Amino acid sequence: MDSILSEKHRVVRRSVRRFSERELRPIAKEIDHEARFPWEVVEKMGRLGYFGIQVPKELGGADLDSLSYAIIIEEISRVCASLGLCVTVHNSVAVYPILAFGSEEQKAEWVPPLARGEKIGAFCLTEPNAGSDATGIESTAIKDGNSYVVNANKVFVTNGGVADTCLIFVQTNPGADRKEMSVVVAERGTTGFVVGDLEDLCGMRANPVSSIRLYDCRVPLKNLLGQEGQGLRIGLTALDTGRIGIAAQSAGIGQGALEEALGYARQRRQFGVPIEKHQAIQSMIAEMATLVDASKLMTYRAAALRDKGKPFSQESAMAKLFASEASSKITDMAVQIHGGYGYSKLYPVERYYRDARVTRIYEGTSEIHRMVIARGLMK
């Protein structure tokens, strides 16, 4: 696979792999079990540029391209998907919309601490009654003097428990067209900004997914991102990019599960030979490897198109759909190859299996992606 990448991208991969193996491999099981956010590693990653992957140098970022971004997310997720999730969401749907839609003043204020990982970002769209239909949000931001008075109930916020800088999707004119939503940036610590309990999730347990509620929270008017009514466009633009990250994450989970399965199939003996000698196991391994390969190729293509400044929305949607569905199949086969041990917490494949499942749900379900892809073809 790496033979199609440039030397720069291969060095990006090797650097992230070395870091992930040394810093994340030893703790991945424990932080999943304890549902603990590993600040000690996150701080190191912040100093190394992981939280500002595509942020320009002058704003404190690493200024890398989308392909590098995909490789970085893939490599972190190969070892620890929870942290891959933290990094991709922070970069693609929290920092990127500020870069794309923020004023110079907003970028200068918010981006540098985010890019250094000193502050963590979150994307707060989903509500109890608004998920796939984002226009159903009921949160409001009503102008009052120099502030918006924000009332919002956001759920399943990735990074929610540790987020400092939150993009909150709201209606500024509740009676108007529901598509006329807006985005305000609210900072943790503002009066009325409340972080709810962490969700007790099936997978991605080291990510502090939580609800975030704003009660009569006064957010300065200058914290409006873009224009009033531009929220849907901001959200969709962010998600186009975010999908590359989730596709890369899924490919990374698949790669990790494949490696575990290969290792186990070599050492586990049944009927007098390692089980890798059995055709039924080989068949699964071939299927897994092919799915991983296709996931990576689709992801890299979407990223490369974005780097060339070409349309990539359709390709990123297809990559996300394919790679997320593939990661569920791959991790399922990895559990199957491990047999009873695969169902035990003694081996990491059960974690990969749990982590993979949500990639088909967040940043747009598989069903929404099929709708988006079909609409793209029927224009």
Added chain:
Amino acid sequence: MHIIVCIKSVIVKAPEAGMVRSHDSTELNPFDRPVLETALRIKEARGGITTALSMGPESSISVLSEARAMGLDRGVLACDPALAGSDTLATSTALAAAIDKLRPFDLVLFGTRTSDSDTGQVGPQAALLLGIPLVTQVHSIEYIDSGLYVERTVDGFIEKFELSFPAALTIHPASVQPRDIDLADIGPAFEKQDTKIWNLGDLELSPDQVGDAGSPTKVLSISKSKRHKRCEFIKGDTLEQADELIKRLAESGMIG
């Protein structure tokens, strides 16, 4: 202070005769990473500049770029078709010529070995050709006004040496933990390409000193060694089995 670090682009696949180094089959020798770290720490403590030097085809520019991403100031590649097939002596000859051209320098650092050929000869041979003092397997360095105190552990003893500049060291791979590359440094190191490339003429060497012609060692063939492992069950009752086992072990010289 000018520190030169010699690094190698190693082949990551299993070795076979006549292998050609290419972009996707090579990476920075893992034993060189602690050496680059050592150079950076000396520079941070004493100031000066650092040069990464390698010999190989053009694809080796990648490891020099990686060294620059890690923090080294510049890269130099000895690259000429006539260098192909060089053994350790011919390699040391080319590196010594390049180091000579990089004068003035204070320290030349090498890894102790490479992951693809593992001879450990290049550092010592190059130091000999340059006529400078060498300490191998160094694991600790202390700065003094006239040069360095260095330590190495060998055969259960710690040896401490005083060195004056210029000098050469091979750095023990476990002596320091190499730093992680800051992602922000990767782009510039690969996109702003200013690696110096020196051919045989630049190195003032003749073709008979290097490559196949200048190599007294000829690798005739490389093949995978086979491990011979045999399992035999000793028959009889427990006492007979024990007696037979002791007899066999004594015969093989493992006990007695």
